[in-house]
Amino acid sequence: MVRSCSIGVLDSGLGGVSVLKSLVKLMPNEDIIYVGDTKNIPYGGRTKEEIRKFALRIVEFLILNKCKMIVVACNTASIAALDYLKGHCNIPIVGIIDAGVEIVLDGGYKEVSVLCTPFTAKSGDHKRKINNKNKKIKVNVIGCELLCPMIEKGWETIENRDDILDEYMSHVSKTSEALLLACTHYPFIKEEIRKKFSGEIIVPSDECVREVYRTLRENSLLNENKKKGNVEFYVTGDVNSFKDKAEKFLKQKNLEVYKVNLTDIKK
Template sequence: MVKSCSIGVLDSGLGGVSVLKSLIKLMPNEDIIYVGDTKNIPYGGRTKEEIRKLALRIVEFLILNKCKMIVVACNTASIAALDYLQENCNIPIVGIIDAGVEIVLEGGYKEVSILCTPFTAKSGDHKKKIHKKDKKIKVNVVGCELLCPMIEKGWETIKNRDDILDEYMSHVSKDSEALLLACTHYPFIKDEIGKKFSGEIIVPSDECVREVYRTLRENNLLNEKKKKGTVEFYVTGEVDSFKEKAEKFLKQKNINVYKIDL
């Protein structure tokens, strides 16, 4: 693998664009290939075996397109498939779970809440990893079945979105000093969530990208070119809606999005 190869980013759909945004900011000279599995979203209600198969297909596509490392920019896929992917692929692959955990551990909090998909909530991974290093931190996990597909469909188009968000936020402990957004879709509605939570809101994207940088540096794979890198977008489902939302979040126009069958 050579330094000029691309970084691959995979997600169940639109959510990983929040990680991509941080990636572009920290490493603007890197070329990136983004794949959103919009045909099979949401991952949060699927089995571990299903998620592994879906993620492996994307990873194989990214490797065929000469990616030097891959970011699993999806909490659900990171829990279900990261170890499996790392064992079956010969390039560096990082997930996003540890990034969120590290921010919580470094924050000095006594109590935190976590918003995530049902799969992530059921796994208990965040709580286990936090308590492995600090059992004193109280962790409250809230699984949100509807938020990811609502954001993917178009948050502003959902008439009862505020009521649904209120219901999930009602399960967030009032004593929580911080709220970890443990689904990469949730930063798209960070402002709305912030209106319903008085503490700190944790978005782990930047910390995840710092791990990507460290991994590339340790493997001598940082791109040394001076010019701005390129970003290619691929989706397995509908193109136009993804393009519109990605452009809005990235504050860019005329991004190229291609449909692929995996």
Template structure:
């Protein structure tokens, strides 16, 4: 019975669709509820208390809708609220920081890793703490970008100065690092532009997160054994049309079940 319940996936907006895309590929039979809190974006410039309160509200929504597990498809929310949410809710919850760190440690050759993220994620040092758990001999360089999330949410192509903004931030990171963690789930949407300014290996935590989710469901005996394709519903606290146009372009299919929720 519990196997047929939904998985809740949430982000401060459209960025979490990068995680959603990988979950749909790996677990096509699962029913999913995606919550895009674009009405309260960006999270990266809010206080820890504000982020935690927003996340608790979303968890309440998932519990009300009888979700069997939750993926925090947002680095900032993972850094600010994962520990608190796992203490307060009995539902299994995973974030994206551990998978991202794990992926970077696997591929780096020279043990020098760059992290591009929101100002909150950078100031929390969550990637430094997580990477240190895997190896104490890493050199880690971080850069916080306040502009990128809002620009991606509003439509990246609409900004003529977008490459200039990217170049400015990436130039502040280590030139010798061979690995770059995209420490915000919005950033894989603009990965092609990021590649113009970084030639090493780029880590998108999405694949690792989807695999961690599968392992969690397996361990908890919550994997959906149905052979049918699962349902997918979107709940958005901001502008639905804006979310739909960016999400459809990235996901590669039309979004049918999309609903508005209060921010």
């Protein structure tokens, strides 16, 4: 593997673009290949076996495209498939769960709430990992079935979005000092969430990307090229829908977005 190869980023859809934004900011000279599995979103209501199957197809695609490392920029996929993917991958691969956990542990909080998908909530991973290192931190976890698909569809187009968000936020403990956004889609509506929560809002993207940087450095894989890197986007569903939302979030135009059929991937 050579330094000039791309970093691969996978997500169930649009959410990982929030991680990509941090990645481009910290390492602007790196080439990136992003894959959003928009055909099979949301992962939050899927089984572990389904998520592993979908994620492995993306990993195979990224490896075929000569990626030097992979970022699982999806909390649900990180929980369901990260260790499984590592067993099928001969390049470095990192997830996003530990980034959020580390921020909570370093924050000196007595109580935090976690906003996430139903799959992530059911897994109990955030609570378990936080309390394994600090049993004194109270962790409240709220599974939000509708937020991810609403954001993917287009948050502004959902007439009752405020009522639905209010319902989920009503389960956030009033004594929580911080709210961890444990789904990479949620930063897209961070300002809406901020209106309903007075404490600190934790977005783990930057910490995840710092881990990517450390991993590349330790493996002597940092790109030494000084010119601006190229980002290519691949989706399994509608190209235009993804392109419009990604361009709006990144405040960029003319993103390269292509459709890919991952069932055609040959090892």
